Amino acid sequence: MLVNMKAVKLELDLIDSGVQGKKNDKTLLAKRPKVVAQATRQESEENKVSNDVSNGQSSSSVLEQGQSPGHDTGVSSRSTICAAPIRRQFWKAGIYEDTHGPKVIVQSNKSYLHVHPLFLHSNATSHKWAFGAIAELLDNAVDEIQNGATYVTIDKISNPRDASPVLLIQDDGGGMDPEAIRRCMSFGFSDKNSKMAIGQYGNGFKTSTMRLGADVIVFTRRTANSVLTQSVGLLSYTFLRQMGHNRIVVPMVDYEFNKLTGNFGFSNWRGKEQVMSNLSMLLQWSPFSTEVELLKQFDDIGSQGTKVIIYNLWLSDDGNMELDFDTDPADIRISGDIKKVEALPAWRKMNEEHIANRLHYSLRAYLSILYLRIPDTFKIVLRGQVVVHHNLANDLKFVEYILYKPHTVGSLEAQVVTTIGFLKEAPHISVHGFNVYHKNRLILPYWRVVNYADSRGRGVVGVLEANFIEPTHNKQDFERTPLFQKLESRLKEMTWEYWDFHCGLIGYQVKKKPLASEPIDKIKPVILNKSSAVGSRVTSATGIHMKRKAVPDVMELENVKRQAQVGTLAIVSGHSLGTKPASIDASQSECQEAASLMQENKKLQARCLEKEKTLEELGLKVTELRSELGGVQLEYERLTAELASLEAIKEENDVNM
Numbered sequence: 014m015l016v017n018m019k020a021v022k023l024e025l026d027l028i029d030s031g032v033q034g035k036k037n038d039k040t041l042l043a044k045r046p047k048v049v050a051q052a053t054r055q056e057s058e059e060n061k062v063s064n065d066v067s068n069g070q071s072s073s074s075v076l077e078q079g080q081s082p083g084h085d086t087g088v089s090s091r092s093t094i095c096a097a098p099i100r101r102q103f104w105k106a107g108i109y110e111d112t113h114g115p116k117v118i119v120q121s122n123k124s125y126l127h128v129h130p131l132f133l134h135s136n137a138t139s140h141k142w143a144f145g146a147i148a149e150l151l152d153n154a155v156d157e158i159q160n161g162a163t164y165v166t167i168d169k170i171s172n173p174r175d176a177s178p179v180l181l182i183q184d185d186g187g188g189m190d191p192e193a194i195r196r197c198m199s200f201g202f203s204d205k206n207s208k209m210a211i212g213q214y215g216n217g218f219k220t221s222t223m224r225l226g227a228d229v230i231v232f233t234r235r236t237a238n239s240v241l242t243q244s245v246g247l248l249s250y251t252f253l254r255q256m257g258h259n260r261i262v263v264p265m266v267d268y269e270f271n272k273l274t275g276n277f278g279f280s281n282w283r284g285k286e287q288v289m290s291n292l293s294m295l296l297q298w299s300p301f302s303t304e305v306e307l308l309k310q311f312d313d314i315g316s317q318g319t320k321v322i323i324y325n326l327w328l329s330d331d332g333n334m335e336l337d338f339d340t341d342p343a344d345i346r347i348s349g350d351i352k353k354v355e356a357l358p359a360w361r362k363m364n365e366e367h368i369a370n371r372l373h374y375s376l377r378a379y380l381s382i383l384y385l386r387i388p389d390t391f392k393i394v395l396r397g398q399v400v401v402h403h404n405l406a407n408d409l410k411f412v413e414y415i416l417y418k419p420h421t422v423g424s425l426e427a428q429v430v431t432t433i434g435f436l437k438e439a440p441h442i443s444v445h446g447f448n449v450y451h452k453n454r455l456i457l458p459y460w461r462v463v464n465y466a467d468s469r470g471r472g473v474v475g476v477l478e479a480n481f482i483e484p485t486h487n488k489q490d491f492e493r494t495p496l497f498q499k500l501e502s503r504l505k506e507m508t509w510e511y512w513d514f515h516c517g518l519i520g521y522q523v524k525k526k527p528l529a530s531e532p533i534d535k536i537k538p539v540i541l542n543k544s545s546a547v548g549s550r551v552t553s554a555t556g557i558h559m560k561r562k563a564v565p566d567v568m569e570l571e572n573v574k575r576q577a578q579v580g581t582l583a584i585v586s587g588h589s590l591g592t593k594p595a596s597i598d599a600s601q602s603e604c605q606e607a608a609s610l611m612q613e614n615k616k617l618q619a620r621c622l623e624k625e626k627t628l629e630e631l632g633l634k635v636t637e638l639r640s641e642l643g644g645v646q647l648e649y650e651r652l653t654a655e656l657a658s659l660e661a662i663k664e665e666n667d668v669n670m
Contacts, residue, residue: 103327130253137223139487149221157186166394169338185318188235191267227325241270252298264291345376369444369459390632409434427481439472447475
């Protein structure tokens with residue numbers, strides 16, 4: 014369903030205008046006086062946009078959408094000096110000579126606030142890592158699962174203008190209507206009201222796209238209230254710098270489906286001149302030089318969805334493309350980010366190929382662990398191949414589950430069950446740390462909370478979902494709040510505790526163990542947990558449950574665990590060490606405590622099973638609804654075709670009469 018419109022060809026190349034452009038100005042203006050004249054002015058929308066925001070009308074807030082006729086007597090948005098060419102290296106793109114920078118010319122006593130184009134670059138520096146920026150864009154697609162999204166694809170395509178590599182990210186979620194895409198392109202707006210939505214700050218799209226490339230164009234289609242719309246928006250750092258703008262200008266064009274004609278037409282709510290001006294800028298600065306090429310990008314979107322195309326991708330400091338598309342045709346890598354691992358020669362390859370190392374330079378490895386849970390109905394497709402989900406807990410042996418209850422307000426969200434164990438390759442691998450998720454999204458992979466000496470802590474890895482602490486805006490760390498610091502302290506304790514009592518299972522000498530000649534009840538325990546929060550430990554398959562309290566009740570339980578370490582009760586996570594458990598005299602209170610913890614563990618397991626069942630049911634419902642929607646769409650297209658046929662017959666009859 015494409016627009017039956019004559020293609021609009023580019024008639025003015027603003028990049029290479031120079032002297033040649035000056036010679037042809039009069040001729041070009043005579044050909045398209047409105048479009049070209051409008052494209053060379055970008056001034057008078059400031060007051061209109063501010064009023065639109067205050068009145069709740071559609072707008073792009075601090076962002077400008079081309080211009081409309083008016084009189085901006087406050088500030089000139091165009092520099093009188095041509096902007097310097099953009100540096101292709103991201104970390105140098107914000108550096109330029111002051112004499113070439115955009116100038117703000119105050120023409121009256123009025124004052125206006127602007128968002129300068131260089132803010133796009135400085136805002137994007139929050140992403141130190143290119144994969145973190147890609148993950149930010151994937152979060153938007155994952156949040157669309159609730160709106161029917163079944164896939165998100167990441168791929169490399171070619172820029173039709175110069176054949177340079179372009180990054181494509183596309184999903185079949187609910188898409189955006191004209192209002193929503195303007196909020197997406199603005200700063201600080203977010204439509205995500207769900208408590209479990211990953212995105213929440215309204216800034217991720219801008220920071221992530223500008224971190225990956227200098228320019229991005231967005232295609233989106235949505236059906237709402239029986240109205241089918243499609244929109245195109247351009248956020249171009251190249252355009253803003255080359256044109257010398259001192260505020261962010263975002264050209265957008267909206268189309269609406271006409272049921273009578275069966276085609277898309279311009280949505281003229283901003284006026285025809287505004288639309289034609291924005292279209293002219295889109296064709297001038299995007300990879301697509303005609304309207305036909307532009308609208309062809311909607312062909313594979315279907316009835317709803319969003320396509321993000323990032324071009325003019327950044328180079329690394331050595332002049333190579335930062336994203337490596339050539340080394341592995343089924344992957345996207347970060348150029349030159351493969352680091353050698355310090356290990357014995359016999360173990361070096363094992364360490365280098367471990368996912369804890371590969372995730373830093375392989376997008377496929379990183380995406381496989383990016384989400385703690387992925388519905389069966391949703392796929393992440395990287396360069397044509399589905400990314401296989403990797404559950405990090407499956408990499409562990411001698412697993413234990415530890416319940417941590419921080420002192421918040423008593424909410425259940427604050428309860429964290431940490432899965433902890435040795436990597437299956439231990440002790441031959443030097444990896445250790447905790448993989449901390451927030452609302453299903455990986456924030457800290459293999460976070461090293463301890464620096465081990467004499468191998469203490471080596472190979473100990475944990476997995477947990479901490480929804481009670483807030484991540485930073487780039488979702489690569491957490492805010493350093495008191496709650497976070499308490500969690501960090503508790504994870505350190507978990508590491509030392511687990512290592513001290515289980516290191517013998519992987520061949521290390523146990524340093525803390527009771528003397529064989531000394532009775533168990535006379536051994537002086539070491540109190541390992543002195544935190545104010547309460548932690549509970551549950552072994553994964555043995556039915557042995559031990560709870561650590563603050564002092565002094567922990568002493569007798571520590572004795573039991575010490576005896577288990579030296580072989581008296583040597584069964585951990587379902588692995589038998591070939592020794593028979595000794596009889597241990599336990600007090601009635603300890604038995605009751607163990608029973609209570611067993612009950613709590615069963616409840617947790619029941620809740621997990623219930624949630625998995627609910628997710629499965631929701632997945633089936635989504636599949637059924639999408640199937641029904643496909644049938645409705647086919648029926649709609651049939652009726653549309655039939656209506657068009659009837660109208661043609663009617664017109665023919667009218668002519669004959």
